[in-house]
Structures are given as C-alpha cells and as structure tokens.
Amino acid sequence: MVQATDSQVLFVDYYHGWVSIYKKDAVRTITLQKYELTEMWLRKLVPTLRVGEISRPVYQEIINGYAKEHERQTTMDFHHQVKAAIMDAVDEGLIDGDPTRKVIIKGKQPKKKKAKYLNKYELQKLLSDLSLGDKISWDWLILLVAKTGLRFSEALALTPGDFNFNKQTLNVDKTWDYKNGTGFLPTKNKSSVRKIPLDWQTVIQFWQLVRDNEADSPIFVQEGQKVYNSTINGILERHCKAAGITTITIHGLRHTHASLLLFDGVSIGSVAQRLGHSSMTTTQRVYLHIIRELENQDTDLIMRSLSSLLN
Numbered sequence: 001m002v003q004a005t006d007s008q009v010l011f012v013d014y015y016h017g018w019v020s021i022y023k024k025d026a027v028r029t030i031t032l033q034k035y036e037l038t039e040m041w042l043r044k045l046v047p048t049l050r051v052g053e054i055s056r057p058v059y060q061e062i063i064n065g066y067a068k069e070h071e072r073q074t075t076m077d078f079h080h081q082v083k084a085a086i087m088d089a090v091d092e093g094l095i096d097g098d099p100t101r102k103v104i105i106k107g108k109q110p111k112k113k114k115a116k117y118l119n120k121y122e123l124q125k126l127l128s129d130l131s132l133g134d135k136i137s138w139d140w141l142i143l144l145v146a147k148t149g150l151r152f153s154e155a156l157a158l159t160p161g162d163f164n165f166n167k168q169t170l171n172v173d174k175t176w177d178y179k180n181g182t183g184f185l186p187t188k189n190k191s192s193v194r195k196i197p198l199d200w201q202t203v204i205q206f207w208q209l210v211r212d213n214e215a216d217s218p219i220f221v222q223e224g225q226k227v228y229n230s231t232i233n234g235i236l237e238r239h240c241k242a243a244g245i246t247t248i249t250i251h252g253l254r255h256t257h258a259s260l261l262l263f264d265g266v267s268i269g270s271v272a273q274r275l276g277h278s279s280m281t282t283t284q285r286v287y288l289h290i291i292r293e294l295e296n297q298d299t300d301l302i303m304r305s306l307s308s309l310l311n
Contacts, residue, residue, distance in 0.1 A: 007094040012046070029177070041078065126239055140206075145250060153176050157184055178227040191279075258271050262287060271287075
C-alpha cells in the first residue's frame with residue numbers, strides 16, 4: 001500500500017498506511033496487533049480528522065478521549081504509537097510543528113492489582129502441592145517456570161534439545177505461538193536469547209522426563225493441541241488454594257522467581273540476564289518496590305558498619 005502524502009487525507013487512513021509500510025513484517029505479530037488496535041480506536045475517536053488538521057489541542061482531545069476508557073499506562077502506550085506516525089507526517093511536511101509536544105497523559109484510576117509474586121514460604125507450599133509424576137504434565141511446567149523465570153511462551157517452546165544436561169543449562173532461543181497456533185516464533189527480543197543455569201535437582205528430574213523424546217519436538221505441547229493461558233492459570237489457582245496461599249498467575253511465577261533472587265542478594269544485572277530483559281532499566285522499573293526495600297536494608301547495614309568504626 002502506498003502511504004498518503006496529502007495533508008487532506010484522513011488521519012486514520014494515513015495511520016493505516018504508515019503501519020503497513022513501517023510495521024508490518026518488521027515487528028512481532030502481537031506488537032502489530034497492538035498497532036491495529038490503536039487504529040481501531042482512532043477510527044472510533046476521530047473518523048473524519050484530516051492529517052493537516054492535527055494541532056496540539058486536537059491531539060490532546062484524542063488522548064483525552066482514549067484516556068476516558070483506559071488506565072494511564074495504557075494511554076501512554078497509545079500515545080507513543082500515534083505520536084510515531086504523527087512525527088513522520090511532520091517530517092513529510094504534512095503537519096506544521098509537533099502537535100504532540102507537552103501533551104498531558106491522563107487515564108482512569110488503576111484497578112486494584114492482584115498479588116504478582118509469592119514469598120519463599122508460599123512458593124515452597126505451592127511446589128509441595130504439585131503432582132510431579134514420571135510423565136510430563138502442566139505441573140512440571142509450573143515447577144520449571146518457578147525455577148527459571150521463563151515466560152509462558154518460552155516454556156511452551158522448550159524441546160529436549162534445549163537442555164544441556166552436562167553443563168546444567170537451558171537454552172532459550174524461541175517461543176511458542178499459543179495464541180494463533182502457528183508453532184515456533186522468535187523470542188521477544190535479542191536479549192531474550194539466553195542460557196539459563198539450572199540447579200542439579202531440576203537437571204536430574206528433566207533428564208529422566210525427556211531423555212527418550214525427540215530432540216526438536218516441544219516438551220509440553222502436542223501436535224495440533226490448543227493451549228490457553230487461562231488453562232494453566234486455572235491449574236495454578238487450584239494449587240494455590242489447596243496450599244492456602246495467595247493466588248497468582250503463571251506470569252506471577254516469573255515475578256516470584258526474580259523477586260526471590262533479588263531478596264537473596266543476586267545483582268540486578270544477573271536477574272535481568274536470567275529473565276531476558278533488554279536492559280537493567282526494565283528490571284529496575286518492574287521490581288522498583290523490591291529494590292527500594294533492599295536499599296532500606298542496605299542503609300541499615302551501612303549505618304551499623306559506620307557505627308562499629310568507633311568501637
């Protein structure tokens with residue numbers, strides 16, 4: 001599709017062309033779907049707005065309209081996607097100045113967040129409730145995510161060949177498209193390709209489970225099998241209730257893994273690498289509350305250390 005270069009073209013059509021040219025086949029399917037969702041909202045909010053009519057007040061009204069139905073962080077994501085297209089229109093001379101400058105990001109009051117992670121005692125109770133037989137099951141996937149911090153799609157994509165039992169490592173270099181059923185996909189980003197060290201107990205357990213399986217076949221997914229995130233979360237919820245602990249999601253197990261490592265003194269850099277974050281900034285942002293708590297503990301240690309110098 002040829003991108004429009006006329007300032008009188010409808011902005012939603014310009015945005016559609018911009019996504020087709022610059023984003024299609026350049027971003028992951030799930031990311032492209034977010035751009036398409038943004039287009040849907042633009043068609044709802046400003047179906048007749050022309051590119052040349054976009055000004056700071058008009059853009060603020062777009063953001064305000066979206067913010068009425070969404071939380072602030074979601075509105076921020078919407079703003080970033082729309083702004084990217086608008087700035088290209090500015091570069092092309094279709095819009096005078098930057099209409100997104102000094103925009104005020106609003107949003108609905110965030111809903112009360114569910115617990116994102118377990119403490120060590122709760123995790124131990126959860127793992128004790130798992131039924132870990134001699135055949136691969138979803139309980140084994142729950143254990144592996146708790147031990148490695150894998151994303152759900154990364155865990156589904158694991159094959160026996162990804163385990164290096166001699167070196168006690170797990171190779172992560174792909175994901176499983178459980179939403180669309182297309183099979184293997186690339187990882188979320190380049191930093192997500194990594195080798196995760198495994199404890200000896202997990203190594204022995206999975207060696208016994210997968211040693212006779214085909215090296216390149218998924219461990220947890222059968223051919224043609226439909227997998228739903230909600231199914232695993234349902235299994236996990238039942239285990240949490242049976243163990244008498246806070247209910248979390250499978251992604252919450254990833255947060256649990258990272259949180260326990262941080263509380264045990266593992267560096268932010270090592271945790272970021274283990275999780276496959278693109279930078280330590282991401283880790284710091286997601287686990288800011290834990291980092292602040294650890295900083296308070298460090299302050300107490302520093303004060304005690306300095307006080308001891310006078311004795």
